[in-house]
Amino acid sequence: MNKLKGGLLLSLVSLALVGCGSEESSTNSGSEAGIEGDLSFYTSQPDEDAQKLVDAFTEKYPDVKVQTYRSGTEEVISKIKAEQKAGDVQADVLLVADSVTFEDLKEEDLLLEYKSEELSEIPSNLVDPDGMYAGTKVMATALVANSTNVTEMPDSWNVLTDESSKGKTIMPSPFYSGAAAYNLGVFTRNEAFGWDYFKSLKENDMTVTKGNGAVLQAVADGEKSYGMVVDFIVARAKAEGSPVELIYPKEGVPVITEPIGIMKDAENEEAAKAFVDFVLSEEGQQLAADLGYTPIRKGIEAPEGLQTIEEMNVIDADISELYQAREDDKKEFETIFGQ
Amino acid sequence: MWQSVASRIQNQNKWWFLIGVLFVFIFFVLPIFRLFFLSFSSESGLTLGNYMSVLQDRSTWKTIENTLYVVLGSSIIAIILGVLTAWVVAYTNIRQKKLIQLFVFLPFIIPSYITTLAWTQFMSKNGFFANFLSLLPGTLEPINMYSLHGIIIVMGISHYPLVYLLTVGVLRKIPRDLEYAARVSGSSKWQSFRQITLPLALPGIASGGFLAFIASLDNFGIPAFLGIPGNIRVLSTYIYEQIVGLGPNSFERAATLSVILGILALIGTFFQWLLLKKSKNIETAVEDKEPRFLFHKRKRLTVEIFLWAFLLMTTMIPLVSMLSASLIKAYGLPFAPENISLKNYQFVLLENQKAVTSLKNSANLAIITTVFCLVAGTGIAYLRTKKPSMITKGLEMVIGIPYALPGTVLALAMIFAWMEPIPGWNPGIYGTIMILFIAYVTRFLILQVRGSITAFMQIDPSIEEAARVSGSNGFYKWKQILLPLIIPGVISGALLVFLTALTELTVSSLLWSSGSETIGLVIFNFEQAGYSTYSTAFSSVIVLLILLAFFILTILQKLWDRKVLHNEHTN
Numbered sequence: 001m002n003k004l005k006g007g008l009l010l011s012l013v014s015l016a017l018v019g020c021g022s023e024e025s026s027t028n029s030g031s032e033a034g035i036e037g038d039l040s041f042y043t044s045q046p047d048e049d050a051q052k053l054v055d056a057f058t059e060k061y062p063d064v065k066v067q068t069y070r071s072g073t074e075e076v077i078s079k080i081k082a083e084q085k086a087g088d089v090q091a092d093v094l095l096v097a098d099s100v101t102f103e104d105l106k107e108e109d110l111l112l113e114y115k116s117e118e119l120s121e122i123p124s125n126l127v128d129p130d131g132m133y134a135g136t137k138v139m140a141t142a143l144v145a146n147s148t149n150v151t152e153m154p155d156s157w158n159v160l161t162d163e164s165s166k167g168k169t170i171m172p173s174p175f176y177s178g179a180a181a182y183n184l185g186v187f188t189r190n191e192a193f194g195w196d197y198f199k200s201l202k203e204n205d206m207t208v209t210k211g212n213g214a215v216l217q218a219v220a221d222g223e224k225s226y227g228m229v230v231d232f233i234v235a236r237a238k239a240e241g242s243p244v245e246l247i248y249p250k251e252g253v254p255v256i257t258e259p260i261g262i263m264k265d266a267e268n269e270e271a272a273k274a275f276v277d278f279v280l281s282e283e284g285q286q287l288a289a290d291l292g293y294t295p296i297r298k299g300i301e302a303p304e305g306l307q308t309i310e311e312m313n314v315i316d317a318d319i320s321e322l323y324q325a326r327e328d329d330k331k332e333f334e335t336i337f338g339q
Numbered sequence: 340m341w342q343s344v345a346s347r348i349q350n351q352n353k354w355w356f357l358i359g360v361l362f363v364f365i366f367f368v369l370p371i372f373r374l375f376f377l378s379f380s381s382e383s384g385l386t387l388g389n390y391m392s393v394l395q396d397r398s399t400w401k402t403i404e405n406t407l408y409v410v411l412g413s414s415i416i417a418i419i420l421g422v423l424t425a426w427v428v429a430y431t432n433i434r435q436k437k438l439i440q441l442f443v444f445l446p447f448i449i450p451s452y453i454t455t456l457a458w459t460q461f462m463s464k465n466g467f468f469a470n471f472l473s474l475l476p477g478t479l480e481p482i483n484m485y486s487l488h489g490i491i492i493v494m495g496i497s498h499y500p501l502v503y504l505l506t507v508g509v510l511r512k513i514p515r516d517l518e519y520a521a522r523v524s525g526s527s528k529w530q531s532f533r534q535i536t537l538p539l540a541l542p543g544i545a546s547g548g549f550l551a552f553i554a555s556l557d558n559f560g561i562p563a564f565l566g567i568p569g570n571i572r573v574l575s576t577y578i579y580e581q582i583v584g585l586g587p588n589s590f591e592r593a594a595t596l597s598v599i600l601g602i603l604a605l606i607g608t609f610f611q612w613l614l615l616k617k618s619k620n621i622e623t624a625v626e627d628k629e630p631r632f633l634f635h636k637r638k639r640l641t642v643e644i645f646l647w648a649f650l651l652m653t654t655m656i657p658l659v660s661m662l663s664a665s666l667i668k669a670y671g672l673p674f675a676p677e678n679i680s681l682k683n684y685q686f687v688l689l690e691n692q693k694a695v696t697s698l699k700n701s702a703n704l705a706i707i708t709t710v711f712c713l714v715a716g717t718g719i720a721y722l723r724t725k726k727p728s729m730i731t732k733g734l735e736m737v738i739g740i741p742y743a744l745p746g747t748v749l750a751l752a753m754i755f756a757w758m759e760p761i762p763g764w765n766p767g768i769y770g771t772i773m774i775l776f777i778a779y780v781t782r783f784l785i786l787q788v789r790g791s792i793t794a795f796m797q798i799d800p801s802i803e804e805a806a807r808v809s810g811s812n813g814f815y816k817w818k819q820i821l822l823p824l825i826i827p828g829v830i831s832g833a834l835l836v837f838l839t840a841l842t843e844l845t846v847s848s849l850l851w852s853s854g855s856e857t858i859g860l861v862i863f864n865f866e867q868a869g870y871s872t873y874s875t876a877f878s879s880v881i882v883l884l885i886l887l888a889f890f891i892l893t894i895l896q897k898l899w900d901r902k903v904l905h906n907e908h909t910n
């Protein structure tokens with residue numbers, strides 16, 4: 001009898017402890033004016049880069065506590081939609097791969113309008129005219145080749161369908177990577193490629209992995225010889241000593257801008273706006289350049305080895321068509337590449 | 340007067356009992372029923388539509404085919420490895436059996452997803468195995484781990500300790516006299532093995548095999564790490580992808596698939612339980628730990644070398660491979676002194692907020708779950724052993740369901756149970772760490788219950804009666820008599836709960852939210868994103884912590900044994 005009571009008491013105490021532990025969210029001091037509180041940051045940037053961005057931001061605004069959720073763009077969006085279904089979107093600020101994703105969120109009325117002052121230095125064609133989102137970098141998808149396995153560097157996307165590269169190619173999945181989803185839409189609407197290109201990729205035993213990080217790793221390890229991947233990740237690995245080469249194919253490259261936007265039901269609007277300002281500011285853009293990205297702001301230099309947007313031959317497609325067709329494009333991709 | 344006191348105590352017991360039953364119903368039975376009903380529901384009410392669409396989908400059948408192939412394949416490997424090692428350890432005179440047993444258990448202690456990481460590093464193009472093969476003539480290449488075969492190999496290795504554990508006990512309990520009698524009557528070694536040993540051991544072996552079968556069905560980490568990159572799906576990862584992908588009807592589809600997976604698992608559990616009962620006929624026999632086959636010195640040495648080579652190959656070598664991969668500063672560089680750096684460890688332990696938070700979260704979850712299960716589980720175990728009845732037996736079975744069911748199925752049941760327990764009411768549990776805590780307790784309680792039952796069953800009831808006759812009862816009886824005797828068994832149950840909760844991945848992969856990441860999840864996310872440098876670094880840290888904890892525990896156990904034995908002697 002006593003032991004049962006004691007046991008129940010002990011278990012109630014432990015439940016209380018758990019309850020205390022999970023109450024970390026309300027840390028608002030409330031008294032001082034200024035940017036403070038909790039900020040929920042959802043992003044598809046690589047962990048390390050997201051961490052450095054958050055660290056730089058919190059150095060400037062030490063009263064803000066940032067919680068980061070990181071996964072591939074498509075999974076981040078799934079999570080937001082699941083939260084929406086459960087009635088409580090937890091994200092405040094969103095930074096994911098491409099503008100097509102943001103168009104979709106804009107249509108679903110999930111974004112907050114905010115035209116930052118910093119936008120004056122950002123090329124207007126890379127910013128949403130309604131102020132729902134703004135590009136933060138310039139990122140092309142290009143070719144990566146293993147410099148130990150490959151003696152003569154290719155110059156065309158056709159190397160991925162060439163018989164000599166059979167089974168040695170790898171690309172990210174449009175079900176995980178937003179860049180890959182965007183590229184799928186753009187390539188299939190381009191006359192030079194279309195769905196036939198993807199069918200040939202499949203016939204050439206193209207491996208589809210999850211994210212760009214995995215693509216780079218497979219090529220750097222020598223497991224694959226060629227990969228379709230975002231440019232900055234290759235330049236960075238090469239600078240660290242990995243045996244990889246970055247190639248901008250002659251047919252041109254699809255370009256994404258990793259836009260940033262604020263969720264409509266964001267709990268901490270002030271901090272969210274400050275975060276957007278920071279990312280687009282000179283300081284934030286210089287940080288991006290230091291991390292190895294091509295910045296979007298006028299006047300900040302691109303890192304070594306990466307082309308600027310003026311130098312690139314950009315392949316693109318109509319954005320509203322892209323976002324409406326995205327789910328169908330993904331289904332079609334699955335039919336071609338599925339089990 | 341005594342009558343009324345006694346009946347009052349009985350009535351109070353009834354109240355506790357009702358509360359307990361209600362508790363079990365809400366937390367254990369209801370979520371599963373809801374999941375079951377969800378698989379039949381759609382916008383227009385109850386329907387078989389979900390089943391129709393799922394079963395007509397070609398990829399569902401491919402997934403089921405893959406699942407059965409993988410599960411059967413890995414169970415066969417687990418049985419072969421388990422029986423061989425168990426036979427050698429139980430019956431022969433090789434040396435250092437305790438150490439061998441420790442190495443056999445290593446793949447079981449270390450989370451299967453870390454074992455997977457270790458093997459992928461081992462078999463990678465730049466890895467140890469590739470370098471070893473390059474020394475041999477010809478152009479042999481290492482096995483591609485991202486394949487059905489890779490999954491089967493790693494699963495077989497991770498689960499053979501289960502078969503080993505059951506088989507070694509069963510083999511030791513087979514009375515020597517039976518074999519002697521057979522030999523005296525003229526049968527050869529092989530004949531006596533085939534006609535005496537094997538039939539007696541078979542139920543135990545088969546029971547172990549089914550345990551491996553269920554463990555493989557439930558496993559998420561291995562097919563997630565190896566199958567998803569290679570586009571190979573089994574039921575557990577397929578359900579996960581449905582939920583994470585959020586297509587139309589994804590929750591209903593996931594529920595339907597979960598019911599299918601759950602039925603497969605329950606069938607396996609049923610057979611396992613049946614066979615275990617059958618093999619328990621020799622339960623009363625004492626384990627005979629003396630060797631039965633004595634090898635000559637040279638033959639013994641050969642057997643020992645083979646055994647140790649196998650053990651090291653399946654445990655240490657892949658782990659060392661993973662360790663070396665975590666120390667390289669950039670991908671693709673060979674393992675040379677100038678390429679070694681601790682920067683991955685620096686990132687994972689100091690810079691990355693999520694990794695650090697996950698250590699805290701997992702530790703908290705594991706500790707609180709263990710304490711809760713320890714108290715509740717031991718209490719239930721006491722009831723079960725003192726008052727065995729239909730009700731208590733049924734209670735034990737119901738509590739065991741969340742563990743018998745695959746983790747993916749349980750996680751899904753939890754989501755529905757707690758997202759909107761009563762239509763319209765969102766208690767704010769889903770999306771916080773509370774749901775993980777609830778899921779862990781429901782899932783792992785049975786481990787503690789079983790561990791404590793074993794501990795209680797080893798105490799002769801006469802000990803308790805002797806204590807009562809001598810005048811001590813209640814609290815004193817517990818403190819002086821029962822606790823010291825049951826503590827080793829209870830603690831081993833608690834340890835299992837702690838370790839499993841600390842490194843758990845399957846359930847947390849579906850129930851986590853920002854801020855409540857667990858260790859397994861962080862490693863999974865790193866690997867999914869392609870950052871093997873970080874996942875291997877973090878995994879190496881975890882393995883070191885686990886080994887350290889076991890080391891400390893062995894020392895504590897030795898001290899405890901000495902203390903208890905010492906006390907017994909001085910009395």
